[in-house]
Structure formats: structure tokens, C-alpha cells
Amino acid sequence: MVESGLEHQVFAPTDVLAHATPEVLASHLPPELLGKMLAASLASGSMTPDRVLETVTPELLAKHLPHDVLWACIAAAAERAGVGGDK
Amino acid sequence: MNLKGFLDTALTQALELGIGSPDDVLRHVTPELLSVHLPRPLWARLLTACLGAPRVDAQLVIETVGVANLCEHIPVAVMWNCLSEISTRSLGREFVPIQVSVVSRAVVSVGSAPVTRPAPLSMTPPPDEMPREAPAPRPLAVGPAIPSPSAADSLADVVAALEADESAASAPTRARTPTSQRFRQTNTGSGRLAATNSRRPQAVAPAEPPPAPMRTARRGSTEVSEIASEGVEPEAEVGRDDWKNALAVEDEQLVDWSATGEETQNTDEYGRKR
Numbered sequence: 157m158v159e160s161g162l163e164h165q166v167f168a169p170t171d172v173l174a175h176a177t178p179e180v181l182a183s184h185l186p187p188e189l190l191g192k193m194l195a196a197s198l199a200s201g202s203m204t205p206d207r208v209l210e211t212v213t214p215e216l217l218a219k220h221l222p223h224d225v226l227w228a229c230i231a232a233a234a235e236r237a238g239v240g241g242d243k
Numbered sequence: 244m245n246l247k248g249f250l251d252t253a254l255t256q257a258l259e260l261g262i263g264s265p266d267d268v269l270r271h272v273t274p275e276l277l278s279v280h281l282p283r284p285l286w287a288r289l290l291t292a293c294l295g296a297p298r299v300d301a302q303l304v305i306e307t308v309g310v311a312n313l314c315e316h317i318p319v320a321v322m323w324n325c326l327s328e329i330s331t332r333s334l335g336r337e338f339v340p341i342q343v344s345v346v347s348r349a350v351v352s353v354g355s356a357p358v359t360r361p362a363p364l365s366m367t368p369p370p371d372e373m374p375r376e377a378p379a380p381r382p383l384a385v386g387p388a389i390p391s392p393s394a395a396d397s398l399a400d401v402v403a404a405l406e407a408d409e410s411a412a413s414a415p416t417r418a419r420t421p422t423s424q425r426f427r428q429t430n431t432g433s434g435r436l437a438a439t440n441s442r443r444p445q446a447v448a449p450a451e452p453p454p455a456p457m458r459t460a461r462r463g464s465t466e467v468s469e470i471a472s473e474g475v476e477p478e479a480e481v482g483r484d485d486w487k488n489a490l491a492v493e494d495e496q497l498v499d500w501s502a503t504g505e506e507t508q509n510t511d512e513y514g515r516k517r
Binding site for chain 2: 188191193194200202204
């Protein structure tokens with residue numbers, strides 16, 4: 157769902173990181189993913205939501221993050237689009 | 244020995260003085276090491292800083308995490324290699340890193356070797372049990388020797404023993420030694436304490452005469468009459484002749500004022516003194 161929403165631009169990587177905050181990422185991602193994310197950012201010189209989602213793919217997000225966090229991201233995007241108000 | 248404190252101070256000074264750079268630190272403290280050893284709250288702080296910064300570099304990482312936190316959480320051997328490289332480079336010597344197999348959550352070989360994770364606990368055999376030494380016997384507490392009830396004692400025996408103790412307590416074999424009086428007895432002679440007074444009778448002391456009334460320093464006329472009626476002479480009465488003798492004046496010491504003319508000069512025509 158997250159990957160589909162990103163692909164169809166229902167929400168952007170910024171919207172994902174608005175829910176998957178640094179605290180959530182640091183709490184739930186495995187250490188190797190954190191290290192890889194920092195290494196990629198140091199290599200490129202910046203850490204942007206796009207680059208984060210390039211390292212931590214939607215599949216990895218769905219694997220490690222709580223699903224209610226991801227669902228909140230999807231529901232907020234749907235509400236912005238006028239689809240529904242399910243929280 | 245506070246090795247972490249020493250490394251913290253030395254690395255901080257090296258960075259402040261420009262002897263070393265944040266890149267020198269991150270060359271040893273790799274993102275992989277950070278991912279293994281850095282606590283999650285520090286990771287959250289680091290990610291927040293990186294996402295909000297326009298540029299992510301070693302300086303941002305070092306400033307966000309802090310040298311103190313690095314020295315606290317990263318293995319000491321890694322931090323020592325970092326400091327050693329900076330020092331030997333500034334001295335123009337060759338840096339020889341120490342090979343360290345580290346530490347708590349991961350086995351890390353310092354240098355460019357990849358980070359390997361420790362084997363899961365299920366694969367490692369349990370450690371051999373070390374024979375424990377028997378603890379030294381604790382000293383026995385000194386107290387009355389109370390026999391412990393045996394298992395053979397029945398309830399009836401216990402009740403019989405208690406009844407025997409009560410009967411023995413109701414008929415004491417030895418008179419109780421009277422203790423000394425704990426309270427002062429009142430002079431009224433009433434009450435239970437007076438009834439149980441066990442003191443020996445004493446002879447009645449003769450009544451003392453009532454004390455003389457208090458006298459003030461100056462006597463009034465009534466007091467003088469009292470003294471006269473009591474037949475007691477006051478102190479001045481006692482020494483009556485003495486003071487008369489002390490004040491006795493002979494006739495030669497007296498001055499005849501009539502012989503002088505002063506009195507006539509000071510009188511007017513009517514004979515009155517001015």
C-alpha cells in the first residue's frame with residue numbers, strides 16, 4: 157500500500173517521514189539499516205526523505221515499523237484527497 | 244582509572260585545536276559501529292539533525308552525537324585507535340592500529356574489516372559450571388537455649404505443659420522482693436499510698452515556734468510599738484549609750500555666738516533676723 161501510494165503520488169516521502177518520525181525509525185529499524193542510512197547520507201552529503209526511502213524501502217518500512225503508523229500515513233493522505241475520514 | 248574520560252578530553256582538545264578532524268573520528272567510528280553501539284535515543288537525535296540539516300557530514304555527526312557520547316558507547320579500543328592515529332600523524336610517525344576484537348553487542352575488528360554480528364545464543368554452548376565454594380558458616384547467635392519442639396509432641400502435651408506453667412505462675416515458690424518506693428508520697432495521708440505506707444513510725448518532732456514576721460528596712464510607728472510590746476530591743480536601743488558617748492562634746496568646743504556682732508548687724512530695727 158505504501159509503495160503504491162508513493163508510486164501514484166497519493167502521498168510523498170515527506171508525508172511518510174511525517175509519521176515515521178526519526179524517533180519511530182530509531183526505535184524500530186534494525187541497526188544495520190540505521191548504519192546503512194547514515195552511510196548513504198554521508199556519502200551523498202545530505203539526508204532527504206527521498207534518500208531515506210531509497211535505503212529504507214516501503215517493504216522494509218512495512219516489515220519493521222508498526223502498521224498503525226503506516227496506516228495513519230495512508231489515512232491522512234486519503235483525507236487530504238477527500239476520500240475518507242477514517243482515523 | 245577513567246579511560247573514557249581521558250579519551251573524551253583528549254579527543255575534544257584535538258578537535259578544538261585542529262590537530263584532528265571529524266573525518267578522522269568517523270574513519271574509525273563508522274556508521275556500522277554507530278548502528279551497533281549507539282543507543283536508540285541518540286540515533287533519533289542524529290536522524291532528526293540529519294533530516295533538518297542542508298548538509299550531512301562528519302562534523303554534523305560528531306557535533307550531534309558528541310565526543311562524550313562516542314567515548315561512552317563506542318568501544319574504548321576504537322576510540323584509542325582514533326586518538327592514536329591523530330597523535331602519531333601530528334608527530335610524523337607511522338600509525339599502527341591495535342587489533343581489537345570487541346565487545347558487548349558485536350565483534351568488531353578495528354580497521355577496515357567488516358563488522359560481524361555475534362553468534363546467536365542458541366548456537367553457543369552454555370558455559371561450564373564452576374564449582375561453587377561452600378560459604379563459611381555464619382556465627383551462631385548467642386541467646387537463651389530454648390529447646391525446639393520435637394515432632395513427636397502432640398497437641399495434648401503442649402496444652403498440658405501450658406496449664407502446668409499457669410499453675411506454677413499462680414503459686415509462686417519465692418516471695419517477691421519488695422522494690423524501693425518509686426514515687427514520693429503526698430503529705431495528705433489519703434489514698435491508697437497512705438494506706439499501704441510501710442515506713443516505720445517515727446517520733447513526733449516538737450512544734451517549732453512560728454517564724455518572726457518579715458520586717459522592712461524602715462520601721463513604721465506600729466512596728467516600734469510591737470517591738471516594745473514584745474520586749475525585744477531594736478539594734479539602736481541596744482547601743483544607746485555608745486552613740487551618746489561618741490557624740491559627746493565638751494564645752495570648750497562650743498562657740499559662743501552671742502559674743503560676735505554679726506547677729507546685731509543682721510537684725511533690723513525690730514530685732515528680726517534678715
